[in-house]
Amino acid sequence: MDDKIDPAGWREWHPGETHSIETVFYAEYGSTGPGAHRAERDPHTHFLTPEQAKQFAPAIFLGGSDHWDPLQKQ
Numbered sequence: 001m002d003d004k005i006d007p008a009g010w011r012e013w014h015p016g017e018t019h020s021i022e023t024v025f026y027a028e029y030g031s032t033g034p035g036a037h038r039a040e041r042d043p044h045t046h047f048l049t050p051e052q053a054k055q056f057a058p059a060i061f062l063g064g065s066d067h068w069d070p071l072q073k074q
Contacts, residue, residue: 005035010042029053
């Protein structure tokens with residue numbers, strides 16, 4: 001991650017007006033580089049293990065009951 005990433009990582013789009021950060025699932029996996037400030041992330045951030053991250057692989061996360069393969073080139 002570039003150093004332009006805010007160390008908090010996630011924040012309300014409109015602080016004081018919206019409260020979606022309480023209900024949204026914010027996660028990251030394997031972040032490295034000058035913008036990867038794990039210790040400074042918002043407390044709502046989930047840091048995925050390799051096993052947890054597997055469920056977000058494109059073929060699993062985007063492939064539904066129709067067995068669409070998002071990685072297959074047409």
